[in-house]
Amino acid sequence: KRKSHPEVQNLIDGIFKGDITSLSRSITLVESTHKNHLKKANAIIKACLPKANNSIRIGITGVPGVGKSTFIEVFGKYLTSLGKKVAVLAVDPSSSLTKGSILGDKTRMEALVKDKNAFIRPSASGESLGGVARKTRETIILCEAAGFDTIIIETVGVGQSEIAVSSMVDFFLLLKLAGAGDELQGIKRGIIEMADAIVINKADGDNIKRAKLAKVEFDRALHLYPEKESSWQPKVLTCSALHHEGIEDIWDIISEYKNLTVTNNHWTSKRNHQNKYWLIQTIENQLKENFFNSDKIKKELKLQIKLIEEQKTTPFAAAEHLLSL
Ligand code: GDP
Numbered sequence: 001k002r003k004s005h006p007e008v009q010n011l012i013d014g015i016f017k018g019d020i021t022s023l024s025r026s027i028t029l030v031e032s033t034h035k036n037h038l039k040k041a042n043a044i045i046k047a048c049l050p051k052a053n054n055s056i057r058i059g060i061t062g063v064p065g066v067g068k069s070t071f072i073e074v075f076g077k078y079l080t081s082l083g084k085k086v087a088v089l090a091v092d093p094s095s096s097l098t099k100g101s102i103l104g105d106k107t108r109m110e111a112l113v114k115d116k117n118a119f120i121r122p123s124a125s126g127e128s129l130g131g132v133a134r135k136t137r138e139t140i141i142l143c144e145a146a147g148f149d150t151i152i153i154e155t156v157g158v159g160q161s162e163i164a165v166s167s168m169v170d171f172f173l174l175l176k177l178a179g180a181g182d183e184l185q186g187i188k189r190g191i192i193e194m195a196d197a198i199v200i201n202k203a204d205g206d207n208i209k210r211a212k213l214a215k216v217e218f219d220r221a222l223h224l225y226p227e228k229e230s231s232w233q234p235k236v237l238t239c240s241a242l243h244h245e246g247i248e249d250i251w252d253i254i255s256e257y258k259n260l261t262v263t264n265n266h267w268t269s270k271r272n273h274q275n276k277y278w279l280i281q282t283i284e285n286q287l288k289e290n291f292f293n294s295d296k297i298k299k300e301l302k303l304q305i306k307l308i309e310e311q312k313t314t315p316f317a318a319a320e321h322l323l324s325l
Pocket of ligand 1: 062063064065066067068069070071201202203204239240241242243
């Protein structure tokens with residue numbers, strides 16, 4: 001058996017002991033684009049795999065301002081009070097544009113940051129969604145090996161990233177606001193379909209009545225969808241993250257979901273399905289990247305585009321020709 005690099009072995013030992021510094025350093029290796037770092041990262045992930053998987057992975061999404069960080073802090077504190085170890089990770093595909101992560105920002109969750117049983121990691125920035133997704137998936141494995149039993153993945157509700165996040169979690173929670181005018185029309189069908197629970201936040205003060213009304217609307221809308229493969233009926237709840245209200249109910253719902261899906265085997269089949277999805281996704285991305293980055297293809301592609309413009313070939317014939325190269 002080949003002996004691991006001593007630095008790598010130290011990091012692995014540290015992770016298994018739940019040492020946060022080792023965990024953070026290993027995540028930095030996972031996030032690096034440096035070849036040598038990636039090699040080390042892969043060795044660490046491989047060692048961690050047998051100890052991974054023993055967690056519940058929860059995705060949380062919502063538009064900016066809906067209260068994600070307020071909610072995650074309160075929810076996270078509640079979970080650690082139950083004796084759970086909570087890791088919060090962020091998927092932020094826009095970070096390459098906004099220069100720096102807007103999610104998982106430590107200053108936003110001060111109480112949770114100080115909690116010994118919580119670990120908050122801002123999103124890897126400056127990469128494609130595919131790159132961010134890979135890093136997040138691998139970071140989940142490292143966190144689980146370090147003993148974190150509840151993994152929260154936060155993302156902004158802007159489209160693509162929700163699909164990525166829902167494909168790496170067991171339970172997908174959509175945070176909404178009442179009276180944002182999108183109860184019925186604006187709710188993007190796909191996102192609603194992905195949700196295992198819709199939580200209407202800021203149900204406090206003058207907003208309570210509107211929140212209750214929104215709950216009725218969402219309940220009605222959800223019943224129009226066909227039954228999910230998990231046979232789980234998505235739930236609609238209201239909460240006030242600010243006033244710490246409705247938080248326990250949300251955890252109860254998630255526990256109920258886990259009980260149901262573990263019993264009917266959907267839990268395992270969903271995770272297997274996700275692994276297969278990411279395998280295929282990664283291969284597709286890699287093939288595409290290799291293809292379009294080839295100098296030969298770049299040159300020939302330009303030529304074929306010109307030929308198409310001159311009506312000397314069709315896009316299909318051109319594609320076939322390029323692929324045959
Ligand atoms: P994020 O952008 O989704 O992370 O939203 P934040 O957690 O930063 O919250 C945005 C604003 O909404 C902040 O000013 C919060 O104090 C406020 N907020 C969050 N949750 C609640 C809530 O339950 N009730 C009320 N009234 N305000 C809230």
